[in-house]
Amino acid sequence: MISTTFHGTRKYARHEPLRRIVGWLGTAGFSLGASVGLSVSSDAANPGQPVVARVEMRFATEDEVVDIISKGDLLTVVEDRGEDYVIVTHEGTRGAVDKVNAVELAESTDIYTELIEEFPDEGRYHTLRASAWWALGKQKEAMDDFNAAIKKGYEEAHAYSSRGLFYAAQGDHDAAIRDYDKALQIDPEDVTPMINRAAVHMAQSEFVKAIEDYSAALEVRQDNAALLRQRAIAHKAAGKLDDAIADxxxxxxMNPKDVAAVMGRGYIRFQQREFAAAASDFSAALELDDQDPVAWNNRGYNRYQLGKSAAALKDYNQAIKLAPNYALAHQNRAWLLATADDESLRDGEAAIESAEKACEINAYGNIGDLSALAAALASVGRFEDAVGWQEKVVELAPEDVKTFAERMLNRYRNEKPYAADPVAAEKSEKEAAEAKANAEAEKKNAAALEEAMKKSSE
Structure with missing residues (x-):
């Protein structure tokens, strides 16, 4: 077979001169030297990650202060240069900051605690400390801080939107929806809570509502590939496969080299039983990335559906070469080797080996693997073993496939091989048996008649 959004920083101009950001020297007797003895995490922040300003700092040129960063401000890392970070502020200004003056988000709770104590009525610091708690995996503390911020009257849209993210992560979808609705009520122009609400609708299997939210967001962020991809997934989940293909x-x-989109389209075409078109998409994906075992496996399966078993087998083999523990590729290979119409490709013992490998990888808990193993064993006449594994399949099978599994079990008990359509196979086998019996009867009748005629002539 085939296999959270926070507010971002504004883009900055790359030709903007890089400014050195230094500790602010004019605040209440604070000196930059006082911070030098503080420990700095040995784990540097990666590009794209936020760091937190430990002290108040300034953007400075040779003769003037250009901008000020407040203690507790979030800064996005652009580059790690060893002793300092190149960062961009929320306002889009780019500069360099010494690592001693910035800490990773998970290490910033003490900074925000100090700010909360200094400004007890400022709810914003509670939302920032909540993010730090969350980075530490302390969900209760994070929720307490968000609740405290809102209780203090911090009615900014992002407070509700961010708390909604945390509710969603905890599985409280109804509370998350309420917070996203509130955020949109405060700031209807911000599509972030709308996108996050769509994700919750997806988790609730409310696919039509998710599509509506993604569509509304796309009116603002036109031709946004990430949103189009999410809406395509929602269309697919809602059974609107043509709409998913369109996305x-x-x-x-817009981008012919978007492998994920090509792969996604190929999978939907497979679902539509357009096997040739699906195989074409997976071939295109392989031209972009020939090291993707999923693309090899998926093309192989669609080629098999087109009757190109030899080509499918090569694709499965390549998928396994790239990913030796790729269970689905082993399972597909086992089915082909055990049941291919082209008898020259059949290899029961190799099929058993592949099926057993798939079963081992999935700890004998996948009914597709177990079914393939039973079919492979039956293909070499080991019907007693096939019956044992097929009984396990029947035990695990959901209701929609249990009848088929039971029919296959009866076939193996009757020492007959796997059949994709057991009812048709039984009918065909019955007709063949009757034809054989009739032929034998006619042969016996002819022999008896010949013997009678011989005796009569004598």
């Missing part, structure tokens, strides 16, 4: 088409038209 993937739009992404690929």
């Amino acid at each position: 993937f088409d739009r992404i690929v038209d």
Whole structure:
């Protein structure tokens, strides 16, 4: 077979001169030297990650202060240069800051605690400390801080939007929806809570509502590939496969090298039983990345559906070469080797080996693997073993496939091999048996008649 959004920083101009950000020397007797003895995490922040200003700092040129960073401000890391970070502020200003003056988000709770004590009526610091608690995995403390911020009257949209994210992560979808609704009520122009609400609708299987939210967001962020991809997934989940294809088409038209979109479209075409088109998409994906075992496996399965078993087998083998523990590729290979219409490709013992490998990888808990193993054993006449594994399949099978599993079990008990359509196979086998019996009867009748005629002539 086939396999959270926070507010971002504004983009900055790359030609903007890089300014040195230094500790602010004019605040209440604070000196930059006082911070030098503080420990700095040995784990540097990666590009794109936020760091927190430990002290108040200034953007400075040779003769003037250009901008000020407040203690507790979030800064986005652009580059790690060893002793300092190149950062960009929320306002889009780019500069360099000594690592001693910035800490990673998970290490910033003490900074925000100091600010909360200094400004007890300022709810914003509670939201920032909540993010730090969350980075530490302390969900209760994070929620307490968000609640405290809102209780103090901090009615900014992002407070509700961020708390909604945390509710969603805890599985409280209804509370998350309420917070996203409130955030949109405060700031209807901000699509971030709308996008996050769509994700919750997806988790609730409310696919139509998710599509509506993604569509509304796309009116603001037109041709946004990430949103188109999410809406395509929602369309697919809602059974609107043509609409999902249209979204993937739009992404690929904008960027023919978007492998994920090509792969996504190929999978939906497979679901539509357009096997040739699906195989074409997976071939295109392989031209972009020939090291992807999923693309090899998926193309192989669609080729198998097209009757190109030899080509499918090569694809499965390549998938396994790239990913030796790729269970689904082993399972597909086992099915092909055990049941291929082309008898020259059949290899029961190799099928058993592949099926057993798939079962081992999935700890004998996947009914597809177990079914393949039973079919492979039956293909070499080991019906007693096939019956044992097929009984396990029947035990694990959901209701929609249990009848088929039971029919296969009866076939193996009757020492008959796997059949994709057991009812048709039984009918065909019955007709063949009757034809054989009739032929034998006619042969016996002819022999008896010949013997009678011989005796009569004598």
